[in-house]
Amino acid sequence: MDEAPLKKTPLWLAIADSLRAAIAEGQYGEGDKLPTEAELSRRFGVNRHTVRHALSRLVEDGLVHTRRGAGAFVLARPLDYPIGDRVRFHQNLLAAGRLPEKKMLQVETRAATAQDARRLDLPEGATICCTHSLSFADGVPVAVAESRFPEHRLPGLADILKRQPSITEALAAVGVSDYTRTSTRLSAQIATATQAAQLRLREGAPVLFVSSISVDDTGRPVEFGQTWFAGDRISLTLKHTGE
Structure with a gap:
């Protein structure tokens, strides 16, 4: 019997999880600015649209907020x-x-x-x-x-x-x-x-x-x-x- 193919995690979700873990570990503290979309694109080897999708998830989850022209910032710790x-x-x-x-x-x-x-x-x-x-x-x-x-x-x-x-x-x-x-x-x-x-x-x-x-x-x-x-x-x- 053929095995079912493994379901792959979307790249944007993997990036969001990586940034979430970095925030939880204290790499980025309250009020800190996250790397820019361009920097994250180079780091993860993806286009900026994928990075933007990942940041949107963190915004939805209440972990970061974005300011037009300024970037993404970590919200207050729990x-x-x-x-x-x-x-x-x-x-x-x-x-x-x-x-x-x-x-x-x-x-x-x-x-x-x-x-x-x-x-x-x-x-x-x-x-x-x-x-x-x-x-x-x-x-x-x-x-x-x-x-x-x-x-x-x-x-x-x-x-x-x-x-x-x-x-x-x-x-x-x-x-x-x-x-x-x-x-x-x-x-x-x-x-x-x-x-x-x-x-x-x-x-x-x-x-x-x-x-x-x-x-x-x-x-x-x-x-x-x-x-x-x-x-x-x-x-x-x-x-x-x-x-």
């Missing part, structure tokens, strides 16, 4: 984002020297499904608040998130979140002065078309998925959250209690 008992997006980014921004895309109320009720310790059909948001670091999108809150126990929360996007401030306004995570699940996924558009990624790019439940000081759930982080822009780090 942000270390601690995951622990108390995770606060705004504080995490400020601590890393980044400028945080969060846009609330949608806030709605609806009846809890059986799964919602179990996660939030509510009777099925009770009112919950659902939010969809997009978070930025230095103006670059890094995460899309969906959260569900027990509006049944925290009346008025949805109206507050429609006026301002801070979950911590909104919960404080309805009497939850502090909250902590009791469970966190992490997994790798690929970006859907909508996630890719929001995060400025190519469809199918890697994203880090985190789901969690947070409780108040009495142990009752106040949030079930799901977040999709841009895989090349965030490095999740586990912060243990007591550190």
Whole structure:
């Protein structure tokens, strides 16, 4: 039986992978200019169109940006984002020297499904608040998130979140002065078309998925959250209690 021919990696993709590895190893740091298209063409023995295709992939993946007439430059290195008992997006980014921004895309109320009720310790059909948001670091999108809150126990929360996007401030306004995570699940996924558009990624790019439940000081759930982080822009780090 004849063996199937080996599938060859396109040259532009091999070049993109080589440059990606060089950036990951620190050969090119944050803000550094990559070699010119002409230099890369000579180095890899290809035409400039092939090099341009490779650089376009790195732009889509959020690793570099290009300036007309100036070349391609390495974007900020992945942000270390601690995951622990108390995770606060705004504080995490400020601590890393980044400028945080969060846009609330949608806030709605609806009846809890059986799964919602179990996660939030509510009777099925009770009112919950659902939010969809997009978070930025230095103006670059890094995460899309969906959260569900027990509006049944925290009346008025949805109206507050429609006026301002801070979950911590909104919960404080309805009497939850502090909250902590009791469970966190992490997994790798690929970006859907909508996630890719929001995060400025190519469809199918890697994203880090985190789901969690947070409780108040009495142990009752106040949030079930799901977040999709841009895989090349965030490095999740586990912060243990007591550190």
